[in-house]
Amino acid sequence: MDYDVIVPQRFLKPLRQAAFDGAKEGGAWALFSSARVTRDPVTTKPRHRYILRQIQPFTATDIVSSSSKHITVKTDTFMPILRQSQSEGFAPGFLHGHPSGYPTFSKQDDMNEMALSQATRNRNGSEAKFVSLLVLPDDTLKARVWHKDGASQAAPVSITGSQLRIMDRHPLIADRGSDLDRQARVFGELFNEQIQALRVLIVGAGGTGSPLAVMLARAGLRCPVILDPDIVEDTNLHRLHGARLCDVGRPKAEVVADHINGMGLGTSAIGLQGNILDASHRDLLVSADLIFCCTDDHAGRLLLNRFAYFYETSVVDIGLAVERGGSGIRDMTGRVTTLYPGAACLLCRNIVDPARARAEELRRRDPEAFRQQVDDGYILGGGDPEPAFISMTTSVATMAMEEMLQLMTGFRSTGGTVTQRLRRFQVPEDRRTGAKIDPDCPVCGESEFWGIGDITPFLDRVA
Ligand SMILES: [Zn+2]
Ligand SMILES: [Zn+2]
Incomplete structure (x- = not known):
């Protein structure tokens, strides 16, 4: 043990x-x-x-x-x-x-x-x-x-929380050598030691998760764990890092992990096909020091949102929204939100929609009942695929990695820790946004559940 x-x-x-x-x-x-x-x-x-x-x-x-x-x-x-x-x-x-x-x-x-x-x-x-x-x-x-x-x-x-530091952890795999020298010149030797001992879970291996996983591995993360339920389709290849045409039909998480392990840096990435909502993946959550949420579904987000508070394990949530108007792009916003007790959660920020999360849960558990509810007009169907472009998805992954750097090194000076950062690609400057914690919020407003850890049912409230 x-x-x-x-x-x-x-x-x-x-x-x-x-x-x-x-x-x-x-x-x-x-x-x-x-x-x-x-x-x-x-x-x-x-x-x-x-x-x-x-x-x-x-x-x-x-x-x-x-x-x-x-x-x-x-x-x-x-x-x-x-x-x-x-x-x-x-x-x-x-x-x-x-x-x-x-x-x-x-x-x-x-x-x-x-x-x-x-x-x-x-x-x-x-x-x-x-x-x-x-x-x-x-x-x-x-x-x-x-x-x-x-x-x-x-x-x-x-x-x-607002900091991420690990102490007395033995590296699982032998340290990388001098190939990390240049980044030590930026953040110091301690950073190299920390990232090589860090345990990270990346939920979602798509347009944002794949570049993030590759960058983390290059920067020294030794055993990234990557989880995604989907397989590579030819319509993903324009933005998926590490995927080849011959990977079409293979699980995305496996393809990204294989790509990383093939870099020859001694990394031991684990790629698993699966959905974070499945109880069988709880060990992945609880064993992590930091979790990146790179999915675009609401049900997974809702679970990770709660997990950050109940288990005192920070979650960096990533989103990219592209809105097209009549004549072109109306809005194109990348978002990175860091979740931990003391920060406003995704519910308080209106980022996650519980009704959509319930619909996704239903689609996963009971596809028949889901189709029936769509036909009856109770819930909206899938709709068209979301628009996406590789430079923007990669850019948001980079923003997320920089939030990790802030937690680990505090490299931004005073006031550098912000819990949400927006990059609106059609305007010249980034924006940070404030959000209030709703005192009645069932997740971030109730400190009695912060760090409560294992309870039955998982992540459920105690009466
Ligand atoms: Zn003593
Ligand atoms: Zn909240």
Whole structure:
């Protein structure tokens, strides 16, 4: 079993405040939700991901003693956390800081945490896990999961949200060598390390998904996972990167993955034919650090929209709309929207239409009933194929990749993180747009569901 931990970016400040009491060590109790991967598409192993949900800083009376080198807390203050974690289905945890910068868990930490993990199993059962988090002054985070008697396992940490940073992750495939030197000269060696350890899911391998996948692989992404239900048609060849005439009839995702793997860069792309709405693809979602939504359907978008908030995993959503008027192009707009808790969702931005999503779901599940509803005039039929042109679809893919760069490097100066950017190709300048979070929005307005992780039914609301 592999473990990893997600710390949403908005927790960094409260973590820092709890972990350092001036020059003394400070700490907090924590609760983590669960996101389970049955079979990771890349490692093929099961993985248990913990998402930081809540922290409860120690009060002065919780602390027995503390110094710049240790913190000891009263164990009985842990009991309410154990009770809450069991009743709400979370894993209990403990976090503390090393103001000295000492970079690993100390012997004293081992002893304290072993006792806490023992208390967890005694009260919540022999399968109960305990998560510990170490905070260093430079915001480096270390985590481990105490999973059985006296045994812990290191868990890589990722920071998600308006930032994307992964820590202590071993690359799955040997690093690329000097061929990435030129981009290190732009973004630094750290960026090269990060992108080579990053796990990305690309949903949709069409006009936007195919150039994006190819660019990501060239830039160092080692194991992109690409999912698309469709096969290559000759009408796709004018904009599909990596597809040849002889690929007509083959699944798009496979064609793009084969193209990438054929570049000879040691990349191990995985191309799967399938629909993200199928429950069988949940492992692809939960195992990703970042998801690009390159589909043009509303049902898939709606699912990914919810996923970003429930699982604290950022989704970069891409769209291109071309509107023709009587005499020519009326509007041609590329859009990139980044979704994470704290940003307005696609529903609040009126980008996704729940009625169309329901119609698409029906077409997928019950084509007969769908046709009947179209005939009866209850829903609109398919209509003509959308107009598209390769330079514009590729341009929107480039915009999406730049949003990823912003999350990873913050390369745009102050105010560089915008959650939506529009490129109107018929006007000379890009535009960014604001959007308000509707406090009643079932997705982005309800913080109680942010980072809730696995619930049954999947991504459904708890009454
Ligand atoms: Zn310590
Ligand atoms: Zn919303």
